[in-house]
Amino acid sequence: MAALIADRARSYLLPVLVLVATWVIIASTTDTFRGEASVFSVLEGFPLLGLVALGLAITIIAGELDLSVGSMAALAGVVAVKTSSVGLVGALVIATAMGAAIGALQGGIIARLGINSLVLTVGTLILLRGVTYLASDNRPSQLTDFTVSDPLLERYGIFSASSITALVVFGVLGLFLAYTRYGREIYAIGGARDEARAAGVPRLRPMVVTFALSGACAALAGGLASLKGGSAAPQNYADLLLAGAAAALLGGISLYGGRGTVLNVALGVAVLSAVSAGLAARGSDASVTQLVTGALLISVVAIEFTATRLGRRAKLRREAAEREALPPPVPT
């Protein structure tokens, strides 16, 4: 148990250090990134980047990857704007439910056919983008009644209504993943799939839940951001896959599956939104943000890889020592 807690703490240590370091660097070089304003702008990264990263992280924990999140967010944005006449909450619920349904379908296909999730989601990435263009008639959709989205722009100190929504989703999904049977199954199929199957974890359910959650998170993110902005363009959010994956992995979600928590995702999102807030305050281009995101992503993956390899080497050495100590196996 103590080892488990130590292991858990270690997985948060690196992202916390990175977050503190980025925060100090950005705050000391950027006048506008101080105090309440800085916390507010970092929290504002949660509704879009954060939710997408959360959904992606769940698929990574399950040992899969959902490449269609950007297209899903764009489609949900258009759907939310088009259905805004039913009210803010109604539009968001419709968009999120659609995302969950499409995601569940993807998960079902992946589990039933044993198909590689990359293959299917490359296809749906293209398909959903096309559907988004069709749904929006190839042009940006505008909100007709701007008062619908007013509650989203409300600010409460360091929070806004949209960042509160995102944080609530983080909390609920965190509890779901950590304490429910359905949530633990996702860790099981990501950590050791064959062993999980042998131990009775169903083939279909965890995969459906994983992709439904990833679809729903991406859809809610797209819906929130588009309603807040008052319009949804069909070509939106193509870069979200990069940023979302970078945030999830920066926070310490393991690319090898089965490891990481919602808190890891939150830390990664905080780092990445601090970086982009800092770069934006300095008037840098979006392309520089991409460059920095890419560089951060490759370094964090390289660090995790090196750490894992060193750990594995130590384990092999330990096992070799144990094998020598044991008597030879008796044939049954």
Next chain:
Amino acid sequence: MTEVPATPAAPSAGGARAPAGRSEWLPTALVFAVLVAGVVVAVAVTPNFLTVDNIRAILRNASIVGIVAVAMTPITLSGNFISLGTQQSAMAGCVVFVALVGSGWAPVFAIAVVLAALIAVGVAQGVVVAAGLNPVITTLAAGAIIFGVVADATNGGIVRVGAHPVSWGNSTIAGVPLEVLIFALFTVAVGLFMTRSVAGRRMTLAGSNKETAEVSGISFRAVTVGAFVIFSIGLAIAGVLTGAGFGQATIQSLGTLTIDALAAILVGGTAIVGGYGSPWRSAGGAVLIAVIANVMVLNDFSTGGRLAVQGAVVVVVVILLEILRRRGEVR
């Protein structure tokens, strides 16, 4: 406690391999059957489809995507999935080529520089991936870095050849556009390399069964780096041909290349988990997608309609092939 049998870490995603024979040629036949069916439908619904000009237009559209899809196939076959940084590298090649030619370089030297630069970038990614890092994430990150660097260097503006247009940019040889000819030659070259050379067979074996390949003394690193070199050559050709043809380039050039090339590979039926597939099929996939796009343009479909149909074709083909593969396993 029930004893859980220790499963070997073999790639279970591919499952047991079907015996050679029917399962070998069936997917290829399927791709070409779908292609022929697509052409028949196209002729039926589109009056201007079967004209020399239109066929030439289709092949021109297919060539750039086809070259890149064929070039990416060794990466996929060798078990390194796909590259999500395709557009960025080809675009960088295009921008560098146009910028060099525009500042008075002879195209030959510009091509050499582009080729060397892209191979260097490709080898770097290949080494990282061969070390065991996830290829999808690595190429996604590398693409973002390349995009950022090029955007910074060009200030997001247009680069032009200006007073030094490339004379062979839009040339045809015996009525065949240059890029179509290069697409055909490149496909034959990569196809023969993968099926007839020891290095190519090793790539396929490494993708089909990494453990066996390593036991038989095949270096996964050499195979992966080799696949990335072929990929980089294809990207350089695509970038140079695009730059020479248009005479200008921006960071938005070749904008849909990554998606189109992946769609071509998937529709061609190359399994992303490695081992199955061939450059021929990727080339067929590229032509098929170009045919679909062309028919839809001639019938006044919008961007969205084209993307939706392209995506739907990819999803349906991928699911069908997976079902066929599973059937093959059962028998």
